[in-house]
Amino acid sequence: MYTNIVELKGVSKCFGDYKALETIDLTIQNGEFITLLGPSGCGKTTILRLISGLEKPDTGHIFINGQDVTDWPPEHRHLNMVFQSYALFPHMTVFENIAFGLRCRKIAKNEIVERVEEILRIVKLTKLAQRKPDQLSGGQQQRVAIARAVVNRPLVLLLDEPLSALDYNLRKDMQVELKQLQRKLGVTFVFVTHDQEEALSMSDRVAVMNEGHIEQLGTPRDVYEEPANLYVAEFIGETNVFETKVIRSDKQTVEVKVEDKRFTFKNKRGLKTRQEVCVTVRPEDLAVWRQEEVGEVSDDMLPGKVEQVIYKGSIVELVVRLESNKRIYATEFFNEDDEKLDYQIGERVWVNWIPGWEVILPV
C-alpha cells in the first residue's frame, strides 16, 4: 500500500465555458480523514467525482495507490462513494443494497452474507435488513449508504455532503459515528462539505476551496489559527477585519494603525512598508472591558459602545460599535467566579486583545 493513496497532478476540469476546477495538485495520505471545504460551486464535488472516475479531467493525471487511473472507468478504481442523495436502490432491501457491490465483483454467496451481516452489525441495522429504503428514517438511510460503500473495503471512501440532509442533532451524532467508523476501519475518507464546523471537528486535514482552486491545505488548527489569506480567515469561523497599511516594517516587527492607534506586531509574513494589509482578530480573542474595570486606559485599547448583547448560554456575543463607526464582534465566555458579564446596550466599553493573537494578512 502506498502512503500517498490518491494523487492529483495538474488536474483541471471545465464544464462548457465554466471552469469548475483550475489546475490543482493534491496528495491524500493513506488512512487520513481529509475534508474538501468550500461554498457551493467551488469545485469540491468536482474533485470527488474526478477521483471516483464519474468525471474525466481535461488535463492532468490521477493516481490511486501508485497507478495512473486517469482513463479507468469508476467500476475498476476500487473506490466507493456515498452520495448526497444516498442513491439507495428503492426496489431493493437494505441487505440487497449492501450486497450489490459484492455481487458485482462475483464474490461467493456465503462470503457475501457474512460480510453484509458484519457491516450491518457495525452500523447497527441488523434488524432492518429486510426493509426497503423508503421504510427507513433519514439517519438509517444514511447508514445504509455508508454500509453499502464500506462493505466493498474500498481503498478510499468518498463522501459527498453525506450529512447535509439530516437535522442538527442527528448530524452531530453521525459526525461522531463517522469519525469512529473511520478509525475502526482505517480507511481513507475524502469528505466534501460546506459546513466549516463539520470540517474542523472531523478532519485530520482540511482543504479550503474557492472558485476552483485550493486556498489552503492544513490541519483544522492551522487553517483556523494561521489562515493563509483573507478568504480562509473569513470563511472559517467569524473574524473581525481591520483594513490598513503598513507604516513601517523590518524583519522582526511591523507597525500598523488600527482605529487611529499605532500598534507594533511581530512580522511573521515578511510584510513590507506601505503594503496594504488586514489585521484580523477572532471574536473569542477579543477582551471587552467595562468602564469601571479599566483603571488606566492603555494604548492598545479601542473605545466603543455596546450595540447588541446576544446571550447564548455558555457564552455572550457582543456587537460593539467602535468610534470610527466600525462594528466588531466579541465573544465572552462565562467564568464560574465571574459575574461581570452583564453588559447594557449603549454602555461604553474598551476592547483589546493579547498581542500576537492577531493575524495580519496581505490584501
Place this chain on the structure above:
Amino acid sequence: MGELDSGVGGYFAGMKNNSSFKKICVTVVWSWLFIFAMVPVLLTLITSFLTADSSSLVVFKPTLQNYTQLFNSAYLKILLQSLYLATSCTLLCLIIGYPFAFTIARSKSRHRALLLLLVMIPFWTSSLIRTYAIMALIKAKGILNTVLLAIGLIHHPLSILYSYSAVLLGCVYDLLPFMILPLYGNIEKLNPDLLEAAQDLGAGKIRTMVKVVFPLTMPGIIAGTLLVFLPAMTMFYIPVLLGGAKNLLLGNLIENQFLSANNWPMGAAISMLITVFMGAMILLYWRNAQSKDKQNLQELV
C-alpha cells in the same frame, strides 16, 4: 373517489360555495362517463344475448348462441392470430421504444423538447391517412422500392404490401408513441445518481440496466405495454389496408359482423369477449400494484 374529493375540496377550500362547485364538477364528469361510456357498453352487452334477424337487425329473443359459437375453431384461429400480432407488435414497440425513450430522457433539456415533439407530430394527422402514406411507401412501385432499385440494392421490387409484415409494420408505426410516452415519463423521473451509484459499486452497463433501470421503470413498461397491446388486439383498418383480405383479425371480424354480415349480436358478443379480456388484464395489473402497496404497508406497521 373519496381521495379525489378531499383533494379537490382541499384545493378549493378557500372558495365560496366550494361544495356546490365540487358537486357540479363531479356530476358533469360522471354523467359524461355514464352516457358515453357505460350506456354503449350496456347496449352491446344486451345485444350480445339477442338473436340476429335479417329484416330488423335484432329481435328480442334471448340466447347464448352467440357465445357458444365463439368456440368455433375458425374464430379461435382469428383470436390466436390477433394475440400473436398484438404480442409481436408490443414486443417490437418495447424494443424500439425503450432505447428511444431512454435517449430522450437522458438528453439535454433543450434537445428533449424537440425529440418529444417528433414523437407527437404524427398525432396531428389522422392515423388512417398515415396508413395510406405507408401504403404509398411500401407498395410495389412505391418510394421504398424505387429508391432501393435506383441504388442497386435490389433487382426486383420487394412485395411488402399485403403481407403480415406490412400489418405488423403499420401497427408498430401507429402505436409506437403510446409506448414511448409512458416510458419517457418513467425514465425521466429516474434519479441519475442511481445509475452513477451502480457504476461506482462496480456494475457494468448491462448489469446496471438489468438490475437497476428495468426494475425501476417497470411501471412505465407495463403502462406502455397495456397502451399498445390493447389497441393492437382490435386494430381493423390497418390489417385491411396493409394486409389485404388475407389477414383477418378480431377487429376486422367485429367490423364484418356489424357492417357486412349484419349480424349485430355476434359482433357484440365478440366485442364483449375482448372487453372482458382487457378488463381482466387491467384488473390483474391493478391488483398486482395494490398488493405490493399493501405488502409495503404491512411491513412498515
